[in-house]
Amino acid sequence: MDTIGLIVMVVVIAAVIFGVIGYIKTQRALVDMDEKCKNALSQIQVQLNSRWDALLALAKAATSYAQHEAETLAATIAARRGVEIRTAADVNEQQDAFSEVLSRLMAVNESYPELKASGLYEKTMSSINSYEENVRMARMIYNDTITRFNRYVRQWPSSMVASQLHFGEREYLTMDDKQKKDMPELFN
Numbered sequence: 001m002d003t004i005g006l007i008v009m010v011v012v013i014a015a016v017i018f019g020v021i022g023y024i025k026t027q028r029a030l031v032d033m034d035e036k037c038k039n040a041l042s043q044i045q046v047q048l049n050s051r052w053d054a055l056l057a058l059a060k061a062a063t064s065y066a067q068h069e070a071e072t073l074a075a076t077i078a079a080r081r082g083v084e085i086r087t088a089a090d091v092n093e094q095q096d097a098f099s100e101v102l103s104r105l106m107a108v109n110e111s112y113p114e115l116k117a118s119g120l121y122e123k124t125m126s127s128i129n130s131y132e133e134n135v136r137m138a139r140m141i142y143n144d145t146i147t148r149f150n151r152y153v154r155q156w157p158s159s160m161v162a163s164q165l166h167f168g169e170r171e172y173l174t175m176d177d178k179q180k181k182d183m184p185e186l187f188n
Contacts, residue, residue: 026161033149040142045085051131088171
């Protein structure tokens with residue numbers, strides 16, 4: 001084998017090795033980002049469950065004032081709390097359900113001013129506000145994580161590896177005008 005043939009063979013082998021290393025690094029980066037996306041979504045679920053727990057405490061506080069309504073709300077809350085979050089649509093569905101239940105609890109509150117005056121009610125509303133802020137922050141972290149993931153999935157050359165390994169863009173969390181309008185003011 002002559003010198004030129006040997007050089008060509010070394011260059012080809014080096015190119016293949018660098019290509020394989022690049023492919024492996026890209027696959028590992030995609031898996032890492034995918035796990036971060038799943039983790040961010042899981043953090044939202046934790047915050048949503050905490051928020052549902054606080055709402056359940058509020059429904060229980062209202063039980064002595066409006067027995068039937070509070071029991072109905074408690075059953076609804078218990079059913080919603082166990083829902084697993086897998087997509088951005090699931091988060092939005094939970095947000096809609098939470099807004100609906102909170103609105104119904106606010107109606108009970110308006111009907112029973114002595115409930116609003118109770119210390120338990122005020123403490124629970126404060127914790128709901130806190131959890132609401134935690135959910136908002138978790139949503140922002142999720143969207144930031146998704147932005148990095150989607151950018152990596154769409155940019156060349158990582159887009160070639162992503163398509164071969166079936167990594168696709170993820171859906172962002174959004175809040176539509178209906179959700180904004182339906183979200184009641186917690187302290188009136």
